[in-house]
Amino acid sequence: MAMGFHADEIRQLIKKGNFVELTELLKDSHPVDIAELFNELDPQEYLCVFKRLEFSTARDVLEELDPEKITFILTNIKLQYAALLIREMSSDDVADYLGMLPENIRQNFLYLLKNQDQKDIRTLLSYPETSAGGRMTTDFIAFPKDMKAEEALNKLAELAPDAEMIYYVYVVDHKGKLLGVVSLRDLVLSAPHTPLGGIMNTDVKKVLASQDQEEVTRLMEKYGFLALPVVDEEGVLLGIVTVDDVMDVVEEEATEDILKMVGTEEEIDPERSSPWYRARRRLPWILVALFGEIISGNVIKNFSEALQALVALSFFIPLLMDMGGNVGTQSAAIVVRGLATGEVNPEALWKNLLRETGVGVVLGLINGAMVAVIAYIWQGMPALGLVVGISMVLNLTIAALLGTFIPLMWNKLGRDPAVTSGPFVTTLLDIIGLFVYFSTALWILKL
Amino acid sequence: MAMGFHADEIRQLIKKGNFVELTELLKDSHPVDIAELFNELDPQEYLCVFKRLEFSTARDVLEELDPEKITFILTNIKLQYAALLIREMSSDDVADYLGMLPENIRQNFLYLLKNQDQKDIRTLLSYPETSAGGRMTTDFIAFPKDMKAEEALNKLAELAPDAEMIYYVYVVDHKGKLLGVVSLRDLVLSAPHTPLGGIMNTDVKKVLASQDQEEVTRLMEKYGFLALPVVDEEGVLLGIVTVDDVMDVVEEEATEDILKMVGTEEEIDPERSSPWYRARRRLPWILVALFGEIISGNVIKNFSEALQALVALSFFIPLLMDMGGNVGTQSAAIVVRGLATGEVNPEALWKNLLRETGVGVVLGLINGAMVAVIAYIWQGMPALGLVVGISMVLNLTIAALLGTFIPLMWNKLGRDPAVTSGPFVTTLLDIIGLFVYFSTALWILKL
Numbered sequence: 001m002a003m004g005f006h007a008d009e010i011r012q013l014i015k016k017g018n019f020v021e022l023t024e025l026l027k028d029s030h031p032v033d034i035a036e037l038f039n040e041l042d043p044q045e046y047l048c049v050f051k052r053l054e055f056s057t058a059r060d061v062l063e064e065l066d067p068e069k070i071t072f073i074l075t076n077i078k079l080q081y082a083a084l085l086i087r088e089m090s091s092d093d094v095a096d097y098l099g100m101l102p103e104n105i106r107q108n109f110l111y112l113l114k115n116q117d118q119k120d121i122r123t124l125l126s127y128p129e130t131s132a133g134g135r136m137t138t139d140f141i142a143f144p145k146d147m148k149a150e151e152a153l154n155k156l157a158e159l160a161p162d163a164e165m166i167y168y169v170y171v172v173d174h175k176g177k178l179l180g181v182v183s184l185r186d187l188v189l190s191a192p193h194t195p196l197g198g199i200m201n202t203d204v205k206k207v208l209a210s211q212d213q214e215e216v217t218r219l220m221e222k223y224g225f226l227a228l229p230v231v232d233e234e235g236v237l238l239g240i241v242t243v244d245d246v247m248d249v250v251e252e253e254a255t256e257d258i259l260k261m262v263g264t265e266e267e268i269d270p271e272r273s274s275p276w277y278r279a280r281r282r283l284p285w286i287l288v289a290l291f292g293e294i295i296s297g298n299v300i301k302n303f304s305e306a307l308q309a310l311v312a313l314s315f316f317i318p319l320l321m322d323m324g325g326n327v328g329t330q331s332a333a334i335v336v337r338g339l340a341t342g343e344v345n346p347e348a349l350w351k352n353l354l355r356e357t358g359v360g361v362v363l364g365l366i367n368g369a370m371v372a373v374i375a376y377i378w379q380g381m382p383a384l385g386l387v388v389g390i391s392m393v394l395n396l397t398i399a400a401l402l403g404t405f406i407p408l409m410w411n412k413l414g415r416d417p418a419v420t421s422g423p424f425v426t427t428l429l430d431i432i433g434l435f436v437y438f439s440t441a442l443w444i445l446k447l
Numbered sequence: 448m449a450m451g452f453h454a455d456e457i458r459q460l461i462k463k464g465n466f467v468e469l470t471e472l473l474k475d476s477h478p479v480d481i482a483e484l485f486n487e488l489d490p491q492e493y494l495c496v497f498k499r500l501e502f503s504t505a506r507d508v509l510e511e512l513d514p515e516k517i518t519f520i521l522t523n524i525k526l527q528y529a530a531l532l533i534r535e536m537s538s539d540d541v542a543d544y545l546g547m548l549p550e551n552i553r554q555n556f557l558y559l560l561k562n563q564d565q566k567d568i569r570t571l572l573s574y575p576e577t578s579a580g581g582r583m584t585t586d587f588i589a590f591p592k593d594m595k596a597e598e599a600l601n602k603l604a605e606l607a608p609d610a611e612m613i614y615y616v617y618v619v620d621h622k623g624k625l626l627g628v629v630s631l632r633d634l635v636l637s638a639p640h641t642p643l644g645g646i647m648n649t650d651v652k653k654v655l656a657s658q659d660q661e662e663v664t665r666l667m668e669k670y671g672f673l674a675l676p677v678v679d680e681e682g683v684l685l686g687i688v689t690v691d692d693v694m695d696v697v698e699e700e701a702t703e704d705i706l707k708m709v710g711t712e713e714e715i716d717p718e719r720s721s722p723w724y725r726a727r728r729r730l731p732w733i734l735v736a737l738f739g740e741i742i743s744g745n746v747i748k749n750f751s752e753a754l755q756a757l758v759a760l761s762f763f764i765p766l767l768m769d770m771g772g773n774v775g776t777q778s779a780a781i782v783v784r785g786l787a788t789g790e791v792n793p794e795a796l797w798k799n800l801l802r803e804t805g806v807g808v809v810l811g812l813i814n815g816a817m818v819a820v821i822a823y824i825w826q827g828m829p830a831l832g833l834v835v836g837i838s839m840v841l842n843l844t845i846a847a848l849l850g851t852f853i854p855l856m857w858n859k860l861g862r863d864p865a866v867t868s869g870p871f872v873t874t875l876l877d878i879i880g881l882f883v884y885f886s887t888a889l890w891i892l893k894l
Contacts, residue, residue, distance in 0.1 A: 028650045032670050157635050166632050167614055167673075184631060185613050189604050203475045221698065223479050224691030226614075226673060243690050244671030247697060251668065254701030255784050261705070262780040263773060275805030282777055282810065289773050290814060294821065296765035304758050311751050314761050318743035318877050321765060325772070326710060326736050326870050330729055333709040337702050358722030363729065367737060374741065423773050430765050 005033060007040035014048050023052045031057055035064035043072050051077065059085050063093040067100045074109070083112040090164045091117065092137035092245070095124035123238070132216050133209030135249070136230045136239030142170040145179055145197035149190040156184070165227045165242050171200045178229055178237040180204055206231050209238055213249050218342070220246050257340055260418035261333060263289075285423040292427030296321075296434055303438035306447040312379050313441055316388050317434070319371065323392065324399040324433040325426040327363055331356045331403030332421030339407070339417055346411050353404055360400025361393075368392035387444050391437040398436070399429050452480060454487035461495050470499045478504055482511035490519050498524065506532050510540040514547045521556070530559040537611045538564065539584035539692070542571035570685070579663050580656030582696065583677045583686030589617040592626055592644030596637040603631070612674045612689050618647045625676055625684040627651055653678050656685055660696050665789065667693050704787055707865035708780060710736075732870040739874030743768075743881055750885035753894040759826050760888055763835050764881070766818065770839065771846040771880040772873040774810055778803045778850030779868030786854070786864055793858050800851055807847025808840075815839035834891050838884040845883070846876050 005025075013022045026034065026049065034057070038046040050058060050073055062070055062085060074082040086094060086109065094113075098106050098121060110118055120138040127133030141159055143152055152169060160166045169187065171180040180200030190199050205219050206229045220228050220243060227240045263285030300307065300317075307313055335352065338344025344352060372389025376382050403425055407417035441447060452472075460469045473481065473496065481504070485493040497505060497520055509517055509532060521529040533541060533556060541560075545553045545568060557565055567585040574580030588606055590599055599616060607613045616634065618627040627647030637646050652666050653676045667675050667690060674687045710732030747754065747764070754760055782799065785791025791799060819836025823829050850872055854864035888894060 028648060030650055030652070030670060153635065160632055160636055166635075184635075185607055188600065188613075188631075188635075189607055201475060203477055205477070221691075221694050223477060224694075226690070243673070243694075244668075247668050247671075247690075247694060250694060250697045251701070251788055254698070254705075255788060258701075258705055258708070258780055258784050262777045264777045264781070275802070275809045278802075278806045279809035279813070282774075282806065283813065286770065286773055286810060286814065289769055290766065290817065293766035293769045294825075296769075297762035300765070301759075301762050304761070307761060308755070308758055311755055312748075314751070314754060314764070315744035315748050317761070317764055318747070318768060318881065319737065319740035321768060322736055322740045322743075322772075322874060322877060323733065325769075325873070326733055327729075329869070330709045330711045333705050334711070337705050341698060341702060355722070355725075359725045359729065362722045362726035363733060366726070366730065367733065371737065378741075422776070426772070427769060430769060434765065 005029070005037045007037060010037060010041065010049065011045060014045055019052060022049070026052060026057070027054075029057075031060035032064055034061045038065060038069060043069075047073060047076055055084075055088075059088050062086075063089055067097055070097055071101070071105070079112075086112055087114060087117060090137050091120050091124060091139050091239075092135070092164075095121050099125055099129075127209055130213050131209065132207045132211045132213060132228075132230045132241060133238065135213050135216060135241045135245055136209070137164045137242065137245075138239045139164040140170060140227075140229070140237070140240040141166060141168075142172045142176070142237055143196055144174070145171045145200065146195050148192065149187055149194045149196065149199065150192035152182070152196055153187055156187070165240060168227050168240075169196070170204075170229055170237055170240075171196050172237055175234075176236040178204060178206060178231055178235055181229070204229060207241075208233065213241075214253065216241050217246050217249050217253070221250070253340070257336060257418045260416065261336060261422045263419075263423040289423045289427045293430060296427075296430045299431060299434040299438065303442070306438060306441055306445075309447045310384070310441075310445065312381070312384060313387075313438070315379075316371075316375065316391075316437070320388070320391055320395055320433050320437050321430050323367060324395040324429040326399075327360060327396045328399035328403035328425045328429045329422065331360070331400045332407050332425050335404050335407045336417050336421050339411055346408060349408055349412075352408060353401065356404035357397060357401045360397040363400070364393035364396035367396060383445055387437075387441045390444070391433075391440045394436050394440070395429070395433045398432055402429060402432075452476070452484045454484060457484060457488065457496065458492060461492055466499060469496070473499060473504070474501075476504075478507035479511055481508045485512060485516060490516075494520060494523055502531075502535075506535045509533075510536055514544055517544055518548070518552070526559075533559055534561060534564060537584050538567050538571060538586050538686075539582070539611075542568050546572055546576075574656055577660050578656065579654045579658045579660060579675075579677045579688060580685065582660050582663060582688045582692055583656070584611050584689065585686045586611045587617060587674075587676070587684070587687040588613060588615075589619045589623070589684055590643055591621070592618045592647065593642050595639065596634055596641045596643065596646065597639035599629070599643055600634055603634070612687060615674050615687075616643070617676055617684055617687075618643050619684055622681075623683040625651060625653060625678055625682055628676070651676060654688075655680065660688075661700060661787075663688050664693050664696050664700070668697075700787065704783060704865045707863065708776075708783060708869045710866075710870040736870045736874045740877060743874075743877045746878060746881040746885065750889070753885060753888055753892075756894045757831070757888075757892065759828070759831060760834075760885070762826075763818075763822065763838075763884070767835070767838055767842055767880050767884050768877050770814060771842040771876040773846075774807060774843045775846035775850035775872045775876045776869065778807070778847045779854050779872050782851050782854045783864050783868050786858055793855060796855055796859075799855060800848060803851040804844060804848045807844040810847070811840035811843035814843060830892055834884075834888045837891070838880075838887045841883050841887070842876075842880045845879055849876060849879075 053061060098109060110121065113121065141156065156166055156169065167184045169182045170178060171182060172178055180202045181204050182196055182200045186199050205223060207216055207219065209230050209232060216228055227242045229237055230239045230241060231237055264282040335344055339346060368389040371392050372385040375388040376385030406425055407421050410420045411417040500508060545556060557568065560568065588603065603613055603616065614631045616629045617625060618629060619625055627649045628651050629643055629647045633646050652670060654663055654666065656677050656679060663675055674689045676684055677686045677688060678684055711729040782791055786793060815836040818839050819832040822835040823832030853872055854868050857867045858864040
């Protein structure tokens, strides 16, 4: 039920020069919708629309646009207005934007900012993009602890247009050290003359600027905060990360996990559609699998006498390979996701291994019994049924065990468990699975 | 840097009867931390701690606990206090809790609520858990449009303790129909005598109670809202979904997607660790794969004369099967995730197919050339190299094509694309891949 725009309608209004109606149409629209509209318009068209926006809407729209559009707009409007806009944009958005520009153009824009803002932006640009420091904005509100609630509310009304999050007021000492937090809710509810020190909550959850964004996400999800303060080693408040930025992080991290699990880091970005570029992102794990499967082929080669003696052995190769891969990938996905959400405890190695291996045994017994019967009926050889059944039990047990062990181990080594859980696990299980299958065949069928 | 408790320390204080220090320790603690502490204490211990909590903290802690603990606490404190607590809890948390109780116990608790609250809870319980209605709370704030800003602020201060989200005030007509929204930010910034109708934003994004929670997530992420109103078919405001609930949804949906992609809906819940239970959740797709791979085996069987004529053909079965599966799964994961985040447009079927198939062709050419050379060197047969190379190009192209097509098609049929993208795609590709391989072998080697 979200209302958008029809680009055609807007285009008509521009062509007819009907700017009164255009302004009216834009007046109550959400900046995100306007930014989306810009994607469908030509530069001259969206420039024309942009010029009709109220100041605060114009600023909010800028925060949503991609770097090329921002640059086109800022270089095609009056310099003073551009400076004013960029000064009022949220500092993390400005930093994100400037971070994507070439150094020489960046300098031109930095020059438009006030001294303090320049310093803030430079600080933000200095943190890795995925750290708390890289995600934070410096547009927070901090007051001393002896300020009265009433005064704080008035100050807030003054500062609000410039701050990203006015629902939390941070209380700091004269060195900027974070002492506590007061929610706007508490402020509204307090007697006017209470000092902030009396209503602030001193059990403030916070992160270091150098900590990873996953820690930020974890704390905000756990406590349901709208913003989380970021401090330096001395506890000085540097910035805040707001909940809307964190939601993006949660989504990004989940997508990253999924893509790593299938062995690719291809970006899901419809704009970069060159198949060469995309293929390159997928190639590394594909190549690992390629060489792994040549080893699988070699296993078959080493047992080729058995295979020639009983060609029916080959009919079950796909079955055994695929089932092992499926069970292994399932176990790996459960571990990887469990580690990401905190529901799997990486320390409880044996407990996790035992649990998943138990599942592997159960799946192995059920499937092993079924395929043994099927193989017997299909090929009319009870001994072959036995070989396939036993191999299946062994393979699925090994698959569950390794599918659990490898990502847990990789995680313990401080690496990202997701990258090991797709092609790597499958390929390894193929090699082991074929070896187990043919060894069982030699043993039982005495080929 | 989040401060927790040491359960041992708390236990010592209880044992010594040092309740002054205990109360002091709990005073400034976050309810989430206290709830976490309860997990490590015995019922009698956490009951003792609970009784020392301030009312509002006690209520917030209850909202975080699991049903058994809530029931134990509510049945072991004074009835009036229990009634007061449950009345002040957020309506969605109460509904979640009551929804998990057996019908007869639920009635006992519902009876503690006020009439209006009883009605609210019954309404909430009537929506599916994963719909907007199932996720919403009825503790929102709504005012008429002629109310003045100052009066609204005063009312807000009065209502705040009971409302889950005081940062948005909704403006409704006399029938409860949603007209607009005013943020607390705007309220604080407005002249005291402005009517809400004059400052409200009328472009309110909203969802129907029957819509899926994914739509709620999508809108809140897109616009960065802290809460989203939920309405009925007539536009009457029924409740709001708050951002902290949505963050959980994002995480849940991502986990669900990943697990479905590997063909399981196993819960990552360390408490339910029976291997039988877990195996049952994984079995359905494993069985589909099992029967699919018997078809694969049949393909090999149909070509068994060729295989007996040239046993070296079997050495490349694992290679061709696995590579097709990998590329197909990658394409499927990219589509599934892209559909979830909105970066893949489900309508642009041909564009998506073309793009991914292009990647498949590139990967096929690179890998096909490599394996052709490897097969030639390894087996000393140029013709076999050609067979393997050509099959690889065809297989990876088909893999990318089907890996993209199947989830897109499934999505178009209104089903969840994630379920088709793991075992199903892999198994289908195995069957096709083996057929392509042996057909190519017959054609080129004339076996």
